[in-house]
Amino acid sequence: MLATGTWVEMDPLCPFSLANLPLAIATTPGQSEPHVVSAIGPYIIELPALIDSLGEVDYADLVRYGDRRRLAAALSAGSLLDLAALGQDVPRRLRSALQELLSDATSFPHVLRDNPAARARVLAPAEQARFRMPVAVADYTDFYAGYHHARAVGAMFRGADKALMPNYLHLPVGYHGRSSSVVLSGTPVRRPVGQILAAGPTPVTAPTRKLDLELELGCIIARGSGLGERVPVDEAGAYILGYVLLNDWSARDVQKWEYVPLGPFNGKNFATTISPWVVTPDALEPYRTRPSVELGVEPQPYLKQAREDRVFDIQLEVDLTTAEGVTVPISRTSSRHLVWSFDQMVAHHTLGGCPLRGGDLLGSGTISGPGGPCEAGCLLEATLDGSKPIKVQSDGKTVTRSYLEDGDTITVRGFCGPEGARVGFGECAGRIEAARWP
């Protein structure tokens, strides 16, 4: 086993290394009300129990946040926004405290490492956790910052020479999504019914025949900005709580018929799945990089970000598991193919004075690599709208798909870092259920 730096035994491929320590909301046998947890290896970390178990001196030395009762209340809340409301430094201090406590060379062995009773209270097997939404989603906005996706889809519909609309080079194109249908990983996705134009000029109302996934990264906003207030691009980081995996399920036939002139509606608003784990900006900081593509035009001043390493190099994987239980990989790519950063999205979103609120969710847009179908973040792109089905093999079995079938499960994973020090999101998964129709 590779060195992981922690006394907690773990698989070096586990996404929850000592370098990560993400946040989630869960219920557990030890605490049946929703509360804040973190993760290390195969365990979740019961944060309220941890704070409770610390003596005054250890608390002061480790956590260094004066109002212990307020912190305990925030960690016992059913949303990460209570913790975020204490200021960005508090999650940071908590993560440092956890790294200190869990490291091989901890100076506080009596708190957990050498304290079986405390360990039993604070570390619970991850499979015992029932996750909840990390925040109540306020507004959901979906951007379109995946360059290769925007280009490939544009070329399909408008030809290669007009693949990108002129505005794409100058602003992070985005639209308002539906927050009421943002659901947690594991929630079944019912195949939606919609209006579809099949043969002839008259539409039919029927279950979608073109049910698709969209591989995205999500960003959760920590706190609000005022009505009429612009957030400068280099201050946007102060508004970001963390990141999630996001699958923006889409019904392509519904979308195609409805979307002109006001944009996607029922083709998108039936479900958007996010991962329960929120990975912190601090954990992702070492994996910052420049976008894989530069747009080649001078950005408007409000979008000029000081740092060049403005996106993350997160390895992204999409697997499909059939109703029969055959699992095949259908996409492998990286979030460095985003050409606009979340900081730029925040600056653009607030340019006209639109207020952010804590709990807002920003989607990156579909992320695809430049390498063809096996790097595409959706089936629309991978199969050229179903005209060239993908065929994927695994263990001698072949799975062929134009679009998703009932019983299919889509599982998205994302991680950075070497074995033993993985910073990952865990899973963002959803299974397709048959339409209720008529």
Place this chain on the structure above:
Amino acid sequence: MLATGTWVEMDPLCPFSLANLPLAIATTPGQSEPHVVSAIGPYIIELPALIDSLGEVDYADLVRYGDRRRLAAALSAGSLLDLAALGQDVPRRLRSALQELLSDATSFPHVLRDNPAARARVLAPAEQARFRMPVAVADYTDFYAGYHHARAVGAMFRGADKALMPNYLHLPVGYHGRSSSVVLSGTPVRRPVGQILAAGPTPVTAPTRKLDLELELGCIIARGSGLGERVPVDEAGAYILGYVLLNDWSARDVQKWEYVPLGPFNGKNFATTISPWVVTPDALEPYRTRPSVELGVEPQPYLKQAREDRVFDIQLEVDLTTAEGVTVPISRTSSRHLVWSFDQMVAHHTLGGCPLRGGDLLGSGTISGPGGPCEAGCLLEATLDGSKPIKVQSDGKTVTRSYLEDGDTITVRGFCGPEGARVGFGECAGRIEAARWP
């Protein structure tokens, strides 16, 4: 003075007749916490104080809702959703009770009419009320159901023969709006900054030069539907709390540059103003009518509404008041020009299983009449995108506008019914403040 049917002295043109009795959330000198109020003539009705003042027998005879403590709590809440949660019949009973108490021939004269002390507690001069948002807006969806507007704007951009997109005849076109910037009447509207394509292929970032209003009717949803659940069109009424006036401010130059292919974003999300008064479906029931236009195609089965009088004939007025205080009328029209009802919008919105939530706001889309600029619900349409400014006279002064100027106030009003029995919304107003720029 015309007969109004109530012992409360009032102007027969007042929108708050005995036939109306709308709901709002306000604070008053008598109750400083936000609570539910109604209105009669020049007074607001303090509903918690009224319930409190009723003896047991009067309460039972008038209100006929068993759990008095629960009702009192809902009326002392800062949102109308608490009242809605008691079931649609409870606001209905409250309205009947108020009509009984306030009518000339009341059988309960001792409660208010002949009881000066109770009158003083229950009826407060309307100018003493400070209104709050009637609900916390959950998701905001804006439709496009104003036929003449859709046709006129389509003709401007695509020519008269392609004015309506093919989908317009078959579904209530709509898009997801931004709920964080829905504000109450009276909130100043800051001129937004945005990306604008002026001369040449490169945009500039600047305050909008094409700030517009959009005259709409809004519908507030009373309660949620489940994920994956379709609301049948003839059951949609059970989900509707009531109606408000709505002005969906728009920056046309920003919108034009950004909206392809995913729809309006910063051109719309800086402010949407609603009226504080929510007019109930019961009050509007006598003013139901057929839409002024029929689309001439067989609707999809899920959109077939049993009743033909599916929209309301609400007289709508838009006035502009300049910084110098000159007020001119700029539009007069009716909500019977909507071709899709809110029931149809609800059925369409949930067709794919998108869940509604209590507090959702649906906008009708801009409402215009067929009669040219003086019936247009926005300046884009009235001035042909600024190319033919409107000139309006009042009291010997002429006001000319292509788009809105700093210091302009737009006031929307809406009402049904004859003098002495008006069912109106009061005002939905906003004043334009200069951009903060650079």
